[in-house]
Amino acid sequence: MKQAILNRFLRYIQFDTQSDPKQQQCPSTFGQMALADQLKQELIKLGFSEVNLTENGYLTATVPATVAGVPVIGFIAHLDTAPDFNGAHVNPQIIENYAGTDIRLNASENLSVTEFPVLNNYVGQTLITTDGTSLLGGDDKAGIAEIVTALASLLEDPASQHGEIRLCFTPDEEIGRGADGFDVAGFGAEWAYTVDGGGIGSLEFENFNGATAVVTAKGNNCHPGTAFGVMINAQSMAARFHAKMPLGDTPENSQGYDGFFHLIDMHGVTEQAQLTYIIRDFDIDLFEQRKRWLTERVERCNADLLGGELSVEITDSYFNMRDQFHGHQHIIDIAKQAMQNRNVQPVIEPIRGATDGSRLSYMGLPCPNLFTGGHNFHGKHEFICLESMIKATEVIIEIALLTAKRYQESD
16 A cells, blocks of 8 residues: 555656636646546546546546445545645655654755654654655645545455445645536535545644635826826835735734735736735634725725725635534544544644635535645645555545444444
């Protein structure tokens, strides 16, 4: 299993699958479809049933049931990597028997134990890192490798007792579109698990409420030589607006259940400039309060302007899936027990972000999130522990077996 997971992961991360929010087609980039097509061929070769790749990049397949009377469950991961940092020409480094010291990524970049003390948890294990010039792609190619390896193992063992299992690999999760073309009814599962989490043992079933806010500053351009009394610099307006945002209420100054405003893009010219923020909070009332506060702040700023205008457009992205698990505690209990059965301590924590499962839970498919074994996603310091990937694979297998056992015993 160890070599199978490693080989798959190293093969998958060679595909540049960064999604692109500026593109409207689905998938938003060619690399995602290229990976999906290779995965389709691999699944067929491994003996999966009902392998299907849609023109929009949704790849589904089935492991047939070996026992009757068990609910259909699913496992989901995403094909794309984040557009936040370079995702091309990934050159992984494999550190066996990690010694607990800083890891040299390249001549100017280190993976520092001081900066990332979680490294201390992996002494003696095998780590896969970047070379400091790209992200690694464990988010979520680790999840893909773990699902394929786990379900292939079940296919290879006809004596294993499990119900029908569905998988789906989705495009464009990192830009918030992963659930847009997901056919919940066609998928046919009663519940599923996204395999898109972090360090070993993490089990997540609550996430941020999320929205995107675009603040637009409209100015007036003219030749700078004749600008007196005429020019209104939209960039200056936007800069002054952001300078008065609550700068302590940001991702780098928050943790746990803290919410935040996060400036993710700023661009413009004298005539018009835009600031794009993401708004996050676990509590729905505080989330709505944040949106109102930002809208009211734009109105207050407009009242003080001598020229030009600010406007804001806020679009909800997703909501906390926690409330969708009322009456479905067994889904979480099975995952907890599966981890314990495989000597993994469950770590219940909120997702300071979201997964496809966040939206799918509101679409009628409850989806807790399972760990992949990775850390520091979306950047050059990303790394993953191979032993944790093996445990994630074992947990997927155990969930399938436990689900069948639970329902057979109930009969």
